[in-house]
Structure formats: C-alpha cells, structure tokens
Amino acid sequence: MPVETSGFRLTVRLVVLFMRLEPRMNERPLAIVPVWFYDDQTGYQDFRQRIGSLASRWRVIVVVRDVRFLHELDDLSVSVEILPSPGGSRLQMLWWCLRLIPWIAKRNPDLVFLLGSQVAPVRLGLPASFPTVLYWNVHPSQLFDGNAPSRLARWLNVVSTRLSYFAAARASIVLPIGARLREDLVAHGVHPLRAVTVPLGVSESHAAVRAHTPRRYLPGEPLRLIIAGSINAERGRDVMFEAIALLKKQSLPVHLTLVGATGPQLEECRSRVQRLGIQEQVTLLGRLPGQEIPAQLAKAHIGLSLVADRPWNYFNPPTKVYEYLANGLPVIVSDIACHRDLLAEGGPGWFCQFDAKDFARVIRERLENPSELELVSKLAYQEGGKALWSRLEPDFISLCRAARNWNASPAVI
Secondary structure, eight states: OHHHHHHHHHHHHHHHHHHHHHHHHHSOOEEEEEOOOOTTOOOOHHHHHHHHHHHTTSEEEEEESOGGGGGGTTTSSOEEEEOOOSOOSHHHHHHHHHHHHHHHHHHOOSEEEEESGGGTTHHHHSOTTSOEEEEEOSOHHHHSOTTOSSHHHHHHHHHHHHHHHHHHTTSSEEEESSHHHHHHHHHTTOOGGGBOOOOOOBOGGGSOOSOOOOOOOOTTSOEEEEEESOOSTTTTHHHHHHHHHHHHHTTOOEEEEEEOOOHHHHHHHHHHHHHHTOGGGEEEEEOOOGGGHHHHHHTOSEEEEOOOOOTGGGTOOOHHHHHHHHTTOOEEEESSHHHHTTOOTTSSEEEEOSSHHHHHHHHHHHHHOTTHHHHHHHHHHHHHHTTBHHHHHHHHHHHHHHHTTOOOOGGGO
C-alpha cells in the first residue's frame, strides 16, 4: 500500500508539473529587440522588416528611447517598451546601452536581437549564455568620428569603436549588410563562421512586384530624376543642385525630386534652390511615409545615389539603390566602391564622379540617347527582384534560430 501511495503521489506531481510547464512549452519564445533611432532618422524600412520577420515567429519586445518612435512600429505585432533617453547624442546613446543591460537580463529572453551597429556594446554586459544576434548596418567610423575636434571626443570615439568590435566578436551571430562590412568584422576578430552577410532587402510593399512597365523617355519632356533618403552635402545635395543649374543654362529639360529631407536639411535645400534659381526644376517633398515612396519612384525616369568618398562609405552599401532597382528604376551613382559592388558596367545604371560637371555630363548623355532607358529599366527590374526581402528572409530567420541552437516546433514556424 505505501508503495502504491507513493507511486500515485509521484504521478500527481508529474501531472501538475506538466500542466504548469505546458503553457510555456506552447508559448512562442521571447526575443528582445533594442533599437536606437536617431532624431533625424530618415528611413525605418530595414528595421521594420527585420522586426516584422521576427514577430511572425517569436514574441517580440522592441525597446526604443522615445515615445515619438512608437508610430513607426504600431502596425507590427510586437510589444514596445520605452527606456527613455534625455537626448540623442552619442554619449547619451552609450549610456542608454549601459542601462539596457540590466533591463534585458531581468527578462531572461530566449534571443536578444541588437538592431543596429550602434547598440553593439550591450552584448558586453549580458551573460555569455544569452543567444545574441547583432545587425551590423553601418561601419563604426560613421558612428564614432576619430577626427572629432576635441581630444576628449576623439578619445571617446576611439574607445567606442573598439568596444563595438569587441562586442561583435562576442555575439552569437553578426549579420553585416554587405561583403565589405563582413571582411572588416573578420579583420577585427569576429570568427568567419559567425559573420554572415544578409543584404538590406526591399519589402514587397516598397517594390513594383506586379507586371513592370519599363521606363520610357520621350524627347522634349523633362528627364525626371529622383533621390529618396537623407539629403546633405555628403549625399550629393550640392552636386545635384549645381548640375541642375548648369543644365538649365543649356536649356536642357530636366527635373529633380527630393524625398526625405527634414528640418534643417529641408531648409538648406530650399535656400540653395532659390539661390541658384532652379525652383521650377526642383521639387522638395520632405519625408513621406514609406508606403508612399513607390508612387513617387513610379513617376521618375532615373534614381540617384551620389555619395562622397568617405571612409565609412567604402563599407556601407546604400539603401536607396536596392529600392530603386526593385521598382525597375535605372540609376545614376557616384563612382565609389560601395556602388561598384552593386552595379556593373553595362548594367542597370551609369557611373559619374562626385562632381557637378560630370554628373551633368551623364544626364546630357541620357537625353541624347532616349531609347536606351527602356532597356536599362528592364535590367534594373531584373536585378531588383533579387533584392526582395521575401527572398532573403528565410536565411535571416535560420540564422536567428541558429543563434540559440533551437529547433523550432511546427507551432512556431
């Protein structure tokens, strides 16, 4: 009798234990995703598509620093927490990363997805047992200027750069968005098997996924150019405006639309456009919701990506080029390494120097050869199809799962 009683009690305990564990077993694993959005953030697409992919398979908590970023995520199936920061400086960003460490550790997630190179230092304070994926989207030299004017700032930036690489080497998996970023990570101590390139990708909602109508240019109409994204001197603002002014003097029909400039950038653009007298040749739209960008691209003949030759631009592939190509839009790009990696001679675009006269030359050649635009547009659409996020997403998800050495059950696939 005592044996039967003890056996019964053991069975009851096992049943109770199973009942307590069953909800957890059926519950999707928890992923915490901290992301630092800048005050002048111009695009959210690559962040949103990675968050959305995770949210379709994990329970996701996104951590941001300010309430004003909530509306960028309100249509995603995620919980959003605010860990406030009083400002958006680099020093405040590092302090925010330090505060994130106990916040994350307290919640004991199944996966930590550090969404951006700037939050890499968080990895250093987390337990080694925490599976961590680091999205490496920009080179540290862009985040932390080693040539800052003050000695203290230079020292802080050097330390921050080293911490970023040190943290990357300790992540479970690092996901650079380009081959040059990956090579640089490996050179700074990241194991080659832990650094896997997953390109930026373009969401179908931002691409011409239906039957593509090639761009056609009719002689005499304005050649419509567009640039979408951050607009400043480094991104070709002055080169473009001066080239448009040169073409106007030559009575050549051309029109430039700029999408994405905000605040001081927009005011500076307006000032320069007025000073050069090209108000009729330039349209400034400011920042638009992402879903409205394809309609603007559809009106253009050619997309622009003019980037100055800076150390970080050697590594960082430009987001906008992927988006142009996915919409069947031929491109004119500056002749630097990051563009050469994406485009070949005779491909879906043309190269120019980061110079107003040379940029104007390339535009004149397009005006003189109107029939080529249709062919180049078809090439752009073919290349752009390779950059759709739906094609890249399976690798992204597999890598996130591999980070925690976890075999997903059918319930969470």
